[in-house]
Amino acid sequence: MKTPIIILNYKTYSQASGENALKLSKIADKIMKKTKVNIVIAPQFADIYRIKRELKVPIFSQHIDAISPGSHTAHILPENVKEAGAVGTLLNHSERQLANDVVRESIEIGKKLGLEICVCAPSPEESAKLAKFKPDYVAFELPELIGSGISISKTEPKLVESSVQKILEANPDVIPLCGAGISSGEDVYAALKLGTKGVLVASAFTKASDPEKKLNELVDGVLRFK
Numbered sequence: 168m169k170t171p172i173i174i175l176n177y178k179t180y181s182q183a184s185g186e187n188a189l190k191l192s193k194i195a196d197k198i199m200k201k202t203k204v205n206i207v208i209a210p211q212f213a214d215i216y217r218i219k220r221e222l223k224v225p226i227f228s229q230h231i232d233a234i235s236p237g238s239h240t241a242h243i244l245p246e247n248v249k250e251a252g253a254v255g256t257l258l259n260h261s262e263r264q265l266a267n268d269v270v271r272e273s274i275e276i277g278k279k280l281g282l283e284i285c286v287c288a289p290s291p292e293e294s295a296k297l298a299k300f301k302p303d304y305v306a307f308e309l310p311e312l313i314g315s316g317i318s319i320s321k322t323e324p325k326l327v328e329s330s331v332q333k334i335l336e337a338n339p340d341v342i343p344l345c346g347a348g349i350s351s352g353e354d355v356y357a358a359l360k361l362g363t364k365g366v367l368v369a370s371a372f373t374k375a376s377d378p379e380k381k382l383n384e385l386v387d388g389v390l391r392f393k
């Protein structure tokens with residue numbers, strides 16, 4: 168997938184569930200087509216199939232479990248996520264953390280299915296460790312800034328730069344991203360200037376009073392950088 172990239176995590180916000188998820192996805196699809204900036208959405212599992220049937224915007228699931236088809240009630244089957252229309256998945260978000268051995272196994276399973284994998288990491292050091300497992304992306308996110316509206320790219324630039332350096336030293340094939348508090352085009356631009364190839368965004372878009380205006384603003388940060 169081309170970079171720079173903006174990944175929109177819908178989490179489980181009511182503003183991004185069911186019919187609202189489709190509305191937000193239509194906005195993302197429209198802006199992606201208009202600006203040619205690569206946008207990926209990560210809706211809730213139950214919304215993936217419906218969105219995929221109607222739109223072209225790439226979809227990541229929010230998680231997969233390291234399982235194969237069988238007796239695993241209530242788990243997230245990677246094959247099912249792909250069949251529903253996802254082209255990739257998030258893993259190890261701070262709100263759904265996993266042991267490193269489980270992350271490694273999940274990456275291996277997902278990549279065998281052709282899913283792109285974006286692993287989240289809470290520190291530059293952990294970013295490097297996870298990069299060695301060969302995901303497609305590692306996204307550095309300080310947990311305390313997630314959902315805060317306080318941008319990691321503005322308040323912790325040295326940590327972002329460190330994460331990029333450590334990720335690429337551990338595995339130059341991995342694409343470094345960052346997230347946590349990214350709320351404006353300036354935040355996106357700052358993240359890209361620090362060496363990342365994209366950002367993760369959640370509440371700034373999903374809970375915005377005008378999501379289309381907000382996403383255009385975020386995309387402007389990419390266009391300014393390009």
